[in-house]
Amino acid sequence: MKNNLKYTRNIGIAAHIDAGKTTTTERILFYTGINHKIGEVHDGTATMDWMKQEQERGITITSAATKCEWLYNNKIYKINIIDTPGHVDFTVEVERSLRVLDGMVALFSAVDGVEPQSETVWRQADKYKVPRIGFVNKMDRQGADFFNVCEQIKKNLNANCLILQIPIGIENNFKGVVDIISKKAIIWDEKNYGTSYKITSIPEELIKITNKYRNILLETISEYDDEIMSKYFKNPNEISENEIISSIKKSTINLDIVPLICGSSFKNKGVQVMLDTICRYLPSPIDIKETKGINPKTEKKEIRKHNSNEPFSALAFKIATDSFVGRLAFFRVYSGKLKSGTYILNSRSGNKERISRIYQMHANKQNPINLIEAGDIGAAVGFKNIKTGDTLCDENYPIIFEKISFPDPVIGLAIEPKYKSDIEKMSLALSKLSEEDPTFIVRNDKYTGQTIISGMGELHLEIILDRMEREFKVKVNKGNPQVEYKEALTNSIEHREIYKKQTGGRGKYADILFRLEPGKKGSQGLEFINKVKGGNIPKEYIPSIEKAFKEAIKNGPLYGYELENAKVILIDGSYHSVDSDQLSFELASKIGFKNAAKKTNTIILEPIMKLEVLTPPENMGNIVGDINKRRGIIQGMEENRSNLKIIKALIPLSELFGYVTILRTLSSGRATSTMEFYNYKPAPSNIYDKIILKKLKK
Numbered sequence: 001m002k003n004n005l006k007y008t009r010n011i012g013i014a015a016h017i018d019a020g021k022t023t024t025t026e027r028i029l030f031y032t033g034i035n036h037k038i039g040e041v042h043d044g045t046a047t048m049d050w051m052k053q054e055q056e057r058g059i060t061i062t063s064a065a066t067k068c069e070w071l072y073n074n075k076i077y078k079i080n081i082i083d084t085p086g087h088v089d090f091t092v093e094v095e096r097s098l099r100v101l102d103g104m105v106a107l108f109s110a111v112d113g114v115e116p117q118s119e120t121v122w123r124q125a126d127k128y129k130v131p132r133i134g135f136v137n138k139m140d141r142q143g144a145d146f147f148n149v150c151e152q153i154k155k156n157l158n159a160n161c162l163i164l165q166i167p168i169g170i171e172n173n174f175k176g177v178v179d180i181i182s183k184k185a186i187i188w189d190e191k192n193y194g195t196s197y198k199i200t201s202i203p204e205e206l207i208k209i210t211n212k213y214r215n216i217l218l219e220t221i222s223e224y225d226d227e228i229m230s231k232y233f234k235n236p237n238e239i240s241e242n243e244i245i246s247s248i249k250k251s252t253i254n255l256d257i258v259p260l261i262c263g264s265s266f267k268n269k270g271v272q273v274m275l276d277t278i279c280r281y282l283p284s285p286i287d288i289k290e291t292k293g294i295n296p297k298t299e300k301k302e303i304r305k306h307n308s309n310e311p312f313s314a315l316a317f318k319i320a321t322d323s324f325v326g327r328l329a330f331f332r333v334y335s336g337k338l339k340s341g342t343y344i345l346n347s348r349s350g351n352k353e354r355i356s357r358i359y360q361m362h363a364n365k366q367n368p369i370n371l372i373e374a375g376d377i378g379a380a381v382g383f384k385n386i387k388t389g390d391t392l393c394d395e396n397y398p399i400i401f402e403k404i405s406f407p408d409p410v411i412g413l414a415i416e417p418k419y420k421s422d423i424e425k426m427s428l429a430l431s432k433l434s435e436e437d438p439t440f441i442v443r444n445d446k447y448t449g450q451t452i453i454s455g456m457g458e459l460h461l462e463i464i465l466d467r468m469e470r471e472f473k474v475k476v477n478k479g480n481p482q483v484e485y486k487e488a489l490t491n492s493i494e495h496r497e498i499y500k501k502q503t504g505g506r507g508k509y510a511d512i513l514f515r516l517e518p519g520k521k522g523s524q525g526l527e528f529i530n531k532v533k534g535g536n537i538p539k540e541y542i543p544s545i546e547k548a549f550k551e552a553i554k555n556g557p558l559y560g561y562e563l564e565n566a567k568v569i570l571i572d573g574s575y576h577s578v579d580s581d582q583l584s585f586e587l588a589s590k591i592g593f594k595n596a597a598k599k600t601n602t603i604i605l606e607p608i609m610k611l612e613v614l615t616p617p618e619n620m621g622n623i624v625g626d627i628n629k630r631r632g633i634i635q636g637m638e639e640n641r642s643n644l645k646i647i648k649a650l651i652p653l654s655e656l657f658g659y660v661t662i663l664r665t666l667s668s669g670r671a672t673s674t675m676e677f678y679n680y681k682p683a684p685s686n687i688y689d690k691i692i693l694k695k696l697k698k
């Protein structure tokens with residue numbers, strides 16, 4: 001079939017945990033004919049939750065991609081869907097998916113409204129400028145209130161919501177919706193899993209409210225559309241349905257408005273209309289015309305038009321190990337086409353790679369295809385060296401797209417294999433798992449020699465250990481969870497390092513003079529500036545110096561924790577025409593960093609978490625008192641519609657281990673909490689003693 005980009009949609013479904021993402025995706029697969037039966041999360045039969053751990057726990061852990069087709073307005077639309085996890089420990093899955101998607105369906109629970117993780121995914125979508133529609137799910141549940149959720153979205157997410165539907169009935173009695181644009185009612189059939197529905201006239205009692213919201217709709221879109229505005233003032237009845245639809249699409253793509261609809265995925269109501277809404281308002285790859293990047297050779301900006309006739313370019317957004325096909329790299333094609341069996345350039349590594357096979361993904365199943373074109377999402381095998389965020393391109397037209405940024409892991413765990421003979425198996429498992437997951441990091445503690453694995457939270461590490469046991473057959477002993485601190489320089493130092501070795505034959509020589517400084521506030525990693533004049537250090541050695549410093553800052557001078565940031569200004573140096581080589585300069589930089597860093601003043605930074613507790617009012621005093629005792633700072637208190645108090649606080653991670661159990665005790669099991677990384681802050685001095693004591697004990 002010809003790839004008609006106009007009728008392609010690449011979308012993600014994202015929300016707070018349990019809002020119903022997987023349930024909704026399962027309905028989509030059923031109504032689009034991909035599945036002949038509806039899979040349910042609670043039965044462990046959801047297609048998209050294919051991992052054993054997902055089925056057992058009823059949560060999504062890894063984002064799954066699939067493709068389906070939907071007939072809208074007499075055209076077949078091809079929709080690539082990514083179902084993402086809601087739990088904050090797996091936020092990386094949302095981040096990387098949003099980076100390559102053109103649109104998002106933000107799901108909300110009609111009862112719980114905007115929840116902490118809804119805010120996180122919303123911010124992530126803002127960051128990547130992803131147009132979105134909102135689907136207020138669970139309209140059948142007791143306490144459901146569509147208009148209240150709309151108000152919360154406006155207030156808490158600062159969104160310009162555009163209500164497109166009025167619910168018909170509510171809770172147990174939820175039957176369907178009034179479509180404000182067509183002024184028609186859609187009532188779902190209770191039988192046949194909602195596959196059939198009636199389109200009828202608006203129930204008498206909803207005419208007034210429909211007219212009210214139709215007016216609000218026209219007013220809102222006319223703010224962004226002069227033509228609609230002038231017609232609206234002359235005679236609103238003259239504005240046609242098609243004009244309204246194309247105006248909404250334009251403003252949605254420009255991120256000016258967010259269309260809102262509602263339904264109940266579990267009760268099979270509203271999902272077909274959601275698919276129509278995706279086709280109607282979310283952008284096709286050609287609505288977003290181009291992607292910007294940098295040509296690594298000229299270092300100049302370039303663009304790739306989203307078009308199959310342009311040179312090939314794609315972004316790898318996920319690496320997964322599959323037991324049958326091996327290492328699978330998921331990628332989004334921005335321009336050109338790729339045939340299986342051909343070569344591409346990985347512009348990060350500079351290596352040419354042969355793509356032996358290309359697949360269209362359906363959860364964990366691969367359907368082999370020969371060709372993939374601009375606008376599409378697929379997976380491939382054959383890569384020797386590939387990382388999440390790599391740009392893949394035509395070797396004659398190299399380009400590097402903006403990288404995906406990932407948060408640093410904050411919780412660590414010391415592990416060792418249960419059986420000595422498993423050492424190699426363990427290191428293979430760890431390297432495969434960290435290749436898949438950029439927020440899972442493995443390091444050796446420089447003081448204790450232990451292997452420390454670190455991740456986004458306790459659940460994240462629990463799942464990693466579970467996967468090690470099941471997929472790689474390695475059992476491990478583990479220590480208690482520990483905080484992954486960071487170190488920060490507070491002053492700058494100038495240092496000269498001369499690395500010299502005379503061995504009789506060709507020796508080694510490198511001389512560098514550099515300044516080591518704290519990095520820019522809020523920045524991460526190394527900023528490297530080369531100020532060497534007149535070829536005192538030949539150009540070809542500079543990248544080795546930069547690489548060595550980048551590596552060196554992973555081991556801070558105080559306790560070996562990673563430096564939050566640093567700036568290195570290479571000022572001068574000298575070389576020897578025979579003895580100098582890249583390795584000499586690399587070693588001079590590594591040793592130079594250690595020696596310079598020893599002379600700096602370094603402090604410890606500790607991760608601070610954003611904690612949100614939901615509790616009955618009578619337990620609030622106890623919980624707030626406890627938060628204060630744990631060095632927490634209360635940020636605010638609110639009340640939700642069920643009269644529960646919401647306590648928001650910033651609190652050091654080191655005070656939050658086992659918090660779920662503590663909260664249970666404080667509230668007799670009635671309060672719940674969510675936490676999410678906020679920032680790093682200088683730790684009080686007693687933390688230094690704690691760290692040293694721990695390391696000495698080991």
Ligand SMILES: Nc1nc2c(ncn2[C@@H]2O[C@H](COP(=O)(O)OP(=O)(O)OP(=O)(O)O)[C@@H](O)[C@H]2O)c(=O)[nH]1
Binds near residue numbers: 017023060
């Ligand atoms: N009553 C009702 N329950 C729903 C609805 N949609 C989902 N659920 C239930 O809510 C629970 C969570 O649904 P999921 O689809 O797993 O939610 P999710 O957002 O994918 O969850 P995570 O992936 O773990 O973040 C399940 O028990 C569903 O059956 C709905 O429309 N009405």
